[in-house]
Amino acid sequence: MDTGYSATHRPETFRDETFRGEFSYANSPENIRHFPFPFHEDAYRYSVNIEPHVPGRPGSAFEHLIDVDEHYLAEMADRAQVLAEDPLRYQALPHMMLAQWDTLELLMEEQARAYPHLFTLERNGDQWRWINRPLGIDDTFTFGDPSTLPREPLDYICRQTQGDIALMDQRDGNLWLDAGMITAQADWSLDFDVGMNFHEWHAPVPLAPQMGVFDRALKYLLNLQLGKPVRRLNWTMTINPRLDTSPENYPKWGPDRTTVTPENVGQKVHLRVELQSLWRLPRSNGMLFVIRSYMMRMDEVVTVPKWGRRLPRVLETLPEELASYKGLSRYRQTTIDWLKRHDDGAPTSPGIFPD
Amino acid sequence: MSDDLQMRVTALVDEAAGIRRVRLEPVAGGPLPAFSGGAHVVVAMRDGDVTRRNPYSLCCDPEDRTGYEIAVARAAASRGGSAFIHERLAVGDVLVVGAPTNLFQPDWRAKKHILVAGGIGITPFVAMMAQFARAGLAFELHYAVRSRAAAAFAGVLQDRYGPRVKIYAADEGARLPLAVLVQNQPLGTHLYTCGPERLMEAVLDTARQAGWPEQALHAEHFMAPPPGDPFSVTLANSGREVAVGPDQSLLEALEAAGINPRYLCRGGVCGECATRVVEFRGTILHGDHFLTPEERAESRTIMICMSRFVGDRLVLDL
Numbered sequence: 001m002d003t004g005y006s007a008t009h010r011p012e013t014f015r016d017e018t019f020r021g022e023f024s025y026a027n028s029p030e031n032i033r034h035f036p037f038p039f040h041e042d043a044y045r046y047s048v049n050i051e052p053h054v055p056g057r058p059g060s061a062f063e064h065l066i067d068v069d070e071h072y073l074a075e076m077a078d079r080a081q082v083l084a085e086d087p088l089r090y091q092a093l094p095h096m097m098l099a100q101w102d103t104l105e106l107l108m109e110e111q112a113r114a115y116p117h118l119f120t121l122e123r124n125g126d127q128w129r130w131i132n133r134p135l136g137i138d139d140t141f142t143f144g145d146p147s148t149l150p151r152e153p154l155d156y157i158c159r160q161t162q163g164d165i166a167l168m169d170q171r172d173g174n175l176w177l178d179a180g181m182i183t184a185q186a187d188w189s190l191d192f193d194v195g196m197n198f199h200e201w202h203a204p205v206p207l208a209p210q211m212g213v214f215d216r217a218l219k220y221l222l223n224l225q226l227g228k229p230v231r232r233l234n235w236t237m238t239i240n241p242r243l244d245t246s247p248e249n250y251p252k253w254g255p256d257r258t259t260v261t262p263e264n265v266g267q268k269v270h271l272r273v274e275l276q277s278l279w280r281l282p283r284s285n286g287m288l289f290v291i292r293s294y295m296m297r298m299d300e301v302v303t304v305p306k307w308g309r310r311l312p313r314v315l316e317t318l319p320e321e322l323a324s325y326k327g328l329s330r331y332r333q334t335t336i337d338w339l340k341r342h343d344d345g346a347p348t349s350p351g352i353f354p355d
Numbered sequence: 356m357s358d359d360l361q362m363r364v365t366a367l368v369d370e371a372a373g374i375r376r377v378r379l380e381p382v383a384g385g386p387l388p389a390f391s392g393g394a395h396v397v398v399a400m401r402d403g404d405v406t407r408r409n410p411y412s413l414c415c416d417p418e419d420r421t422g423y424e425i426a427v428a429r430a431a432a433s434r435g436g437s438a439f440i441h442e443r444l445a446v447g448d449v450l451v452v453g454a455p456t457n458l459f460q461p462d463w464r465a466k467k468h469i470l471v472a473g474g475i476g477i478t479p480f481v482a483m484m485a486q487f488a489r490a491g492l493a494f495e496l497h498y499a500v501r502s503r504a505a506a507a508f509a510g511v512l513q514d515r516y517g518p519r520v521k522i523y524a525a526d527e528g529a530r531l532p533l534a535v536l537v538q539n540q541p542l543g544t545h546l547y548t549c550g551p552e553r554l555m556e557a558v559l560d561t562a563r564q565a566g567w568p569e570q571a572l573h574a575e576h577f578m579a580p581p582p583g584d585p586f587s588v589t590l591a592n593s594g595r596e597v598a599v600g601p602d603q604s605l606l607e608a609l610e611a612a613g614i615n616p617r618y619l620c621r622g623g624v625c626g627e628c629a630t631r632v633v634e635f636r637g638t639i640l641h642g643d644h645f646l647t648p649e650e651r652a653e654s655r656t657i658m659i660c661m662s663r664f665v666g667d668r669l670v671l672d673l
Binding site: 095096097098099102144169170171172219222223225226227228282283284285 | 490625626
């Protein structure tokens with residue numbers, strides 16, 4: 001374990017905010033620069049874009065392998081509310097217990113390593129003590145014995161980790177989505193997909209099957225190695241900073257898309273980025289899929305000049321099938337028109353980080 | 356690979372006649388990752404001016420984070436790796452070990468696990484049984500050996516697991532009761548076998564004839580790369596020609612030439628070293644368990660860890 005670790009991104013205060021109701025969610029200036037802007041260039045290009053998940057630029061969302069930021073407490077509160085209303089957002093098939101423990105260990109280790117001022121993990125053989133200061137938790141339990149935790153291990157640790165979590169079992173040359181906690185999804189549902197294999201749960205994605213993308217991605221993932229996690233960025237847009245855009249709640253968030261006007265684009269339209277990481281799990285040989293969602297409204301995006309120039313250019317080149325799949329069709333042009341006012345036509349530098 | 360671990364040999368123990376167990380502990384200290392039963396590591400050994408890289412199943416408790424153990428049988432016709440471990444490796448030596456990789460993991464849905472080992476095929480099951488026992492899962496081991504003296508781990512496994520371990524010594528006239536084993540098992544039982552190819556085929560055939568579904572049958576087909584006639588390969592990207600010796604795999608010849616193709620298992624199972632065949636005049640001798648019969652017939656892809664070539668021109672996309 002690293003000692004004397006000093007991090008650049010070191011959240012100490014957490015925003016009091018909501019992802020529903022009055023939608024008080026916002027990003028501080030520091031957190032805007034922390035955002036994983038997903039576009040390397042001015043045009044949209046489809047790619048699987050997988051790269052090693054290794055610690056990246058200090059201060060960015062890539063600095064630590066499991067990222068904690070100023071939204072931690074608010075996201076955990078929103079998650080608890082979603083679970084209280086719909087317990088099926090957490091599911092774990094019985095054969096996933098070993099993978100649950102693998103995940104608990106990994107998430108505790110990574111968070112304690114990166115943020116020692118927030119989390120502490122003490123291990124004495126199978127007797128473990130976990131301290132989560134922001135949430136006021138101090139629990140001692142026996143690793144491997146579910147009866148010593150207040151909830152199943154996956155349920156327990158996911159309620160203390162930003163990002164949705166899916167656990168996959170590997171068998172018969174495929175990956176099976178057999179457990180997870182999904183409360184902040186971009187229009188998909190664990191309850192629909194649980195028990196499906198890799199091809200089944202990707203079936204709705206347009207164009208990609210014909211391109212053979214999923215066969216290649218599956219083959220790559222089946223050989224994912226212990227200790228060598230990988231990551232990719234995915235993105236969409238959400239109207240209002242709503243974390244829970246699940247199919248179950250479509251009646252709540254679907255109509256939001258009709259409310260975008262040229263006047264409210266800056267406040268209402270949010271770029272939503274998923275930093276997805278994939279990890280081979282040690283004891284179960286299963287796979288952990290962390291889907292960490294970040295949202296930033298257009299007003300905030302344009303405070304970074306490079307991003308304000310690039311985003312409208314990317315949106316203009318997005319194929320209509322994908323715009324439709326991502327649910328952007330209705331407000332795409334309105335958003336481009338608004339963003340264009342912030343594009344002075346200057347060239348942008350390569351890469352995703354601010355200049 | 357840069358993430359490989361430097362590990363020191365801390366114990367060399369003859370587990371049985373011709374089987375040596377090697378304990379490896381990280382030079383840098385610190386806990387190792389736990390692993391899953393059935394996992395292997397690729398061990399790189401510096402033997403004079405040759406680097407030998409062989410895959411070996413991990414045969415210790417996956418929760419022992421202080422070291423990894425492998426067990427190596429002295430091969431009748433060693434390509435060098437087993438002879439090196441039996442004759443030249445010493446306590447204190449440092450080997451380079453890759454991350455554990457599992458191509459033989461248990462199916463965690465199983466109601467019961469039946470393990471059938473032959474000889475050195477016992478190694479992946481030692482780790483599996485530790486996991487099954489800890490999780491309270493039902494399992495039994497059926498272990499076929501030439502003689503009790505050649506039965507590595509037999510004593511320790513019987514001590515740990517009692518009647519769940521059954522040993523069949525050929526020199527005592529005991530045979531694996533395969534037909535009985537596959538009958539009347541609870542629905543949802545999974546069967547795993549590792550050992551000589553003939554044993555594994557017999558196990559799998561018996562189960563299939565008894566109506567077992569393919570998804571419940573698991574076999575570890577690790578083999579050493581087959582020897583054969585020397586040949587040469589041309590690399591499309593550089594035009595370079597590389598000679599492959601009779602006891603060398605294509606992958607090993609490329610590595611010796613300073614090229615580092617991707618690999619995981621080095622045993623023809625994982626598909627990681629799949630390489631596109633740009634052109635060939637002759638016959639590719641597919642030695643892997645990865646490609647389908649159709650893919651073998653087309654020969655547009657070759658698994659360079661196990662396959663050889665007979666002919667006058669082979670050009671690979673490297």
